[in-house]
Amino acid sequence: MSSISQIWSFLEKFGVRMDDPQVYKAYDGILNGLQEMGLSSKEARILLYLVTRKQATAVDISKHNDIGRTETYNHITSLMSRGLVFSNFGRPQKYYALPLDKAIDHLVETRREALQHLLAAKEEYCKMIEKASSSMSLSNVEEKNSxxxxxxxxxxxxxxxxxxxxxxxxxxxxxxxxxxxxxxxxxxxxxxxxxxxxxxxxxxxxxxxxxxxxxxxxxxxxxxxxxxxxxxxxxxxxxxxxxxxxxxxxxxxxxxxxxxxxxxxxxxxxxxxxxxxxxxxxx
Structure with a gap:
């Protein structure tokens, strides 16, 4: 089954017909949403491919997404480190992803925790940077014409x-x-x-x-x-x-x-x- 056919099959579960012109818009919307939550374009494509395919080898992922083999392994490693993709112990190794709803929940929660940590430490970070800057002989930033x-x-x-x-x-x-x-x-x-x-x-x-x-x-x-x-x-x-x-x-x-x-x-x-x-x- 081709990559686009797998995408159609996935979207049909949500009531989108294969001949519906909205299919490409929906697919792009999902990819854009995943990128807004921190994934690269290729990571988003690989994740969505695994969601629709259920499981696949790195060779399949590389082939159907037109991504180089070495680069594919790098993106898979990144997705695994984010807790979105898993690997089995077989040979060849096969990879599978969290269901899309759980993957989105996971990304949102991870982003929320990071933002909360940054917000909590904001004042401390600002004081540290201000202290470091004041110890250096630096000219003031020209704020006009920026x-x-x-x-x-x-x-x-x-x-x-x-x-x-x-x-x-x-x-x-x-x-x-x-x-x-x-x-x-x-x-x-x-x-x-x-x-x-x-x-x-x-x-x-x-x-x-x-x-x-x-x-x-x-x-x-x-x-x-x-x-x-x-x-x-x-x-x-x-x-x-x-x-x-x-x-x-x-x-x-x-x-x-x-x-x-x-x-x-x-x-x-x-x-x-x-x-x-x-x-x-x-x-």
Whole structure:
């Protein structure tokens, strides 16, 4: 049985027919989810192959996933060290994986424990680094005219949340329908509403027509300020601009459901002025 046939067989258990065009999207979604939890692209493919195949030799894994033999063994070793894949004592050795639901639970719990440990030790780590830095003769970091390339929804959402919660005067958002809903589900629109209640001016331009479903009367005055919403046509670029000092730009290729969201952060004032002018002309 070919690799794609095994994938189809697996997905059919969840009610997806072999001729359903959603099969590739579902498969890609599973792979992307596994990568979001720390697996490499090839590790995710091998894990899903073993889930659907039940068990396989390294030779089979290498052949059906188009991965070199030595590299395959390295990825198998990595998956075994993560507690996701097992080997028997036979010859040739065969490998099998946890069921997908248990594998996901295992990855989530492992990530949760690591994050909790990091959070608990955050203050101590920061003090150690600050102490080490202060003992060296180093020039201050030039924070102006800096930028970050951001890849994936999580990185973008985290950066947007950080600059939004740090706003002192104004938050400007230009969002298409999908981005608006994504930011809502990430809790960022709630953060924006909270900042408006503190007196931060908020201006939102969006192509989404039912903002009241999510924003709940955001045209109304909030505290001493209000969120001003303007309806616009769909744009290929979305951004969140804070205090005319920091901006996160989200770049869309026209098929956001099939590609990973990318963007960038910058505090470069000339770049920011271009997007501010674009916002003023869009309204």
């Amino acid at each position: 930028y970050q390339i951001l890849s994936g929804k999580n990185a973008l959402s985290s950066t947007i949340k950080r600059i939004t919660l740090g706003a002192k005067e104004e938050i400007i958002l230009l969002l298409n329908e999908k981005t608006f809903v994504d930011l809502y589900h990430a809790g960022i629109m709630d953060d924006v509403a909270s900042m408006a209640k503190r007196g931060i001016a908020v201006r939102l331009q969006t192509s989404y027509k039912n903002t009241q479903e999510y924003a709940g009367g955001t045209r109304q005055a909030v505290g001493n300020n209000k969120i001003v919403i303007e309806s616009i046509e769909e744009k290929m670029v979305n951004f969140v601009l804070v205090d005319n000092k920091e901006i996160v730009v989200m770049l869309l290729d026209g098929k956001p459901e099939k590609s990973k969201l990318h963007g960038f952060y910058t505090n470069n004032l000339p770049i920011i002025s271009v997007f501010k002018a674009f916002f003023e002309k869009s309204g």
